Amino acid sequence: MNERLSKFNTGLLADRKITQLMIFTALTFFIFSYVSKDIFFTSSNFVSMAYQIPEIAILSIALMLSMLTGGIDLSIVSISNAAALVASWVMTNKMGESENLSNKWIIIACVLGTIVGVLAGAVNSILVAQLNVTPILATLATMTLFNGIAIGMTNGESVSGLPEQFMRVGNGTFFGIPTPFVLMIVIALAVGFFINRTTLGLKVFLVGTNRKAAQYSVMGDRKVIAWVYLISGLLSSLAGLIIASRTSAASPDFGSSYILLAIVIVVLGGVNPNGGFGTVTGVILATVVLQMVASGFNILRFSQFFYLAAQGGVLIIVMILNVVLENRRTNKSIAKSLRT
Template identity: 95%
Template sequence: MNERFSKFNTGLLADRKITQLMIFTALTFFILSYVSKDIFFTSANFISMSYQIPEIAILSIALMLSMLTGGIDLSIVSISNAAALVASWVMTTKMGDSENLSNKWIIIACVLGTVVGVLAGAVNSILIARLNVTPILATLATMTLFNGIAIGMTNGESVSGLPEQFMRVGNGTFFGIPTPFVLMIFIAIAVGFLINRTTLGLKVFLVGTNRKAAQYSVMGDRKVIAWVYLISGLLSSLAGLIIASRTSAASPDFGSSYILLAIVIVVLGGVNPNGGFGTVTGVILATAVLQMVASGFNALRYSQFFYLAAQGGVLIFVMILNVVLERRRVNRSIAKSLRS
């Protein structure tokens, strides 16, 4: 038993940022449970959060991948909306006046949605990995491009009235657990395995830590970055499908505040904005923290505008804290080397 605990301690808890985030998560949970136990500390609220956490968590994981390489993908929300719109348009077109649709067409629609996500990721890959466009400028441009195309094709209107079978994914349960939450866990495990147990994942960290050295590796930095933005597009499209399934609609301007929220989550989750370090566990925990804060604000009947302000405040605080801790670490390393 002690040996198992020791392995756990040297594994997950060895990361100081994860340990701090776990403590912060627990404190947030206990404080909100105490302040608003009649609303926050209820099974209905926890179930509601379990349906809401996955979509932003998957988008944040997609953003995390690009930030691990020292870049950023601002187009994740527009990609998710585009994928959801394409899938929803296929389903509603094939449904006609009936309320049901064969599972075959639902699968085809979802596949087409993910293809849209991969193609959008490929555009980012070409701009960033091949043409060396700065990631923030490239994805800002593609975000605007994808949003414009989506709004132009739908005249700014949402596509609603999706088939019931499709809605079960976003609103159903799997052995009593919300299906979106189960999908999020599978995606988190898959991405965690990718970045920690595969050659591509190790190269992702290498690119973020030292891109010059990564240029001389077997795969090369350009190929690694191209794969990262392709996978980011795929994950964004999966998030879009889950959102469409949960809300029974797809809109070209859904989740306009999600990009800021995703950035806050990724930075709060311990991902280095300069690249080279980050964990899926940290992103999931940070998502849970901010979702608990959002639910707490609703329970206490605070304005959502204050929640947006809180997101910006958290981002500023975490960035300042990271800078201070990094300077302390560097100063300690220098002092230690001078003593030796």
């Protein structure tokens, strides 16, 4: 009975946060549609946003997984850049040998890029899960390590001139829908199924909610955390490949502000920074909101520095609201228990 009640309360909490985000998304949409004099509300702007949303959304989902366990992965951007550089290096070198690069080598390059992401995730897994290093310190160190390796590989230069077949993934369409957006939906559905419908996924929430209880589970908390950082590395590498495909280049310092943006998105999306609660739907909606803000600022010709300030401001406001609402909920529970 208590277990059913707990699941029911969790569902209500998820619905409430998603409802709040949907209202916030609608308000943001109507505000920018009104103040931009119909420039925001155009099909070309929506298509542009659909190409830009997936890369940061996938990185945010990767970050969400680590935060569900009560940790954090600051190395997601460095991993995505490293994966993109390895794949791009393979493709450009093979293009030098032949004018037309075969699809086989493009697939091999992408597989090697994802392997880089998994290996990077394995390093994080060993540090956090096996050696019990604090996640923020471990991933800060690996962020610097992976970034340094990426810069050393290319001497700080970007790799450009990628094959046209590869660029079609990041700039093409699938039944009229931007291909990156379709890939994002597929990845979001897969991760949503993983955390909500699999035993390992449910244990991710258990680790974030009660680490002690997770230690005595069949799999154990260390294995759960190890899998989370491995999957985070894989998702980061996929985001890196999509970015390289869209921009036709890979750079060791691309998206330097993406880690802050991903943190803002995850917190805005309703993920508890202490672990134990979060939804993929919330992360996607939060990504859409911030992308609309970025597009609106660009249309209104606001400085991008104001957008960075807006990110920090949103993060502070959301954290304050979370603390206030949590304290109010706690006080109501205490008052109710005293009355009974």
